[in-house]
Amino acid sequence: MDYVKIRLENISLEISGKKILRNINLTLKENNVYVFIGKSGSGKTSLLNIMNFLYTPTSGNVYYENKIINFEDEEVISQLRNQEIAYFQQELTFIENMTIRENLNCFAKIKNVTLDLKLVDIYSKKLNIINLLDENISILSGGERQRASFLKLLVLPANVVLIDEPTNNLDKENIFSILEGIKVMKENGKTVIIVSHSDVILQVADSYFRMEDINES
Numbered sequence: 001m002d003y004v005k006i007r008l009e010n011i012s013l014e015i016s017g018k019k020i021l022r023n024i025n026l027t028l029k030e031n032n033v034y035v036f037i038g039k040s041g042s043g044k045t046s047l048l049n050i051m052n053f054l055y056t057p058t059s060g061n062v063y064y065e066n067k068i069i070n071f072e073d074e075e076v077i078s079q080l081r082n083q084e085i086a087y088f089q090q091e092l093t094f095i096e097n098m099t100i101r102e103n104l105n106c107f108a109k110i111k112n113v114t115l116d117l118k119l120v121d122i123y124s125k126k127l128n129i130i131n132l133l134d135e136n137i138s139i140l141s142g143g144e145r146q147r148a149s150f151l152k153l154l155v156l157p158a159n160v161v162l163i164d165e166p167t168n169n170l171d172k173e174n175i176f177s178i179l180e181g182i183k184v185m186k187e188n189g190k191t192v193i194i195v196s197h198s199d200v201i202l203q204v205a206d207s208y209f210r211m212e213d214i215n216e217s
Contacts, residue, residue, distance in 0.1 A: 004066060005030045005160055005191045006051055011060035013046055020046045022216040024060070026209075030159070033182060033192045033204050038211030044195035047211075048162050051193065052087045053077045082111060086158035088149055088166060094137040100124075100148045101133045107156055116155060123154040123184075127177050142169040147177070154181055161185055163194040167201060179204050 006028045013021040020043045028034055038044045049055040050062060056071040063069065064080060071077065081087075094103050101120070108115040124130040127147040137145065146169055153161050166182075167175045182204045185192050194201055202208055 003030050007063040009061040011057045014058045030191050031189050032206040035205040035208040036195045042211035044211050048195050085160045086153050088163040096138045099134045119155045160191045
């Protein structure tokens with residue numbers, strides 16, 4: 001039986017008077033890959049930001065493992081972000097004057113876990129960046145930084161992984177590496193939630209939603 005990880009109930013979001021999301025109702029179960037497809041401006045990244053508790057919905061409720069989320073409870077939100085949920089953003093966040101390996105060690109310390117060096121080697125090979133592990137982030141290309149960020153998702157613990165546009169800036173070969181990485185996440189029991197404008201990501205989806213279908217006009 002698949003257990004519910006995240007449930008959205010009548011979620012609406014309005015920013016500066018503009019309605020972004022309208023009456024979103026979703027039930028997302030563990031150990032599944034979900035993809036949300038939509039063009040730029042369709043609200044898909046805003047939806048992801050609500051599931052990472054970065055945006056507070058204008059109305060409606062968010063549940064994590066059937067517990068309602070109080071967006072004003074900073075302690076609970078911080079714990080969920082640190083221990084439960086990983087977030088891959090379009091604006092990739094690293095410490096610029098450190099190497100990929102040093103960044104991974106830093107993130108592991110923040111999560112109070114020991115970095116599994118064997119996993120780092122295995123997944124950096126799959127992502128074609130093993131030769132870049134000791135290079136400073138500042139000299140990496142956009143695509144290399146993106147794969148480095150994806151490596152972080154594979155080697156650090158999280159039960160839910162939220163991914164914003166994972167195939168941007170990547171060529172065909174490296175898109176394949178990313179798709180294989182998403183499959184590994186599912187094999188490891190993670191719930192993976194992806195937003196994208198590209199249908200190529202549907203290859204790894206257990207379920208997918210088009211924003212125009214779930215976002216009421």
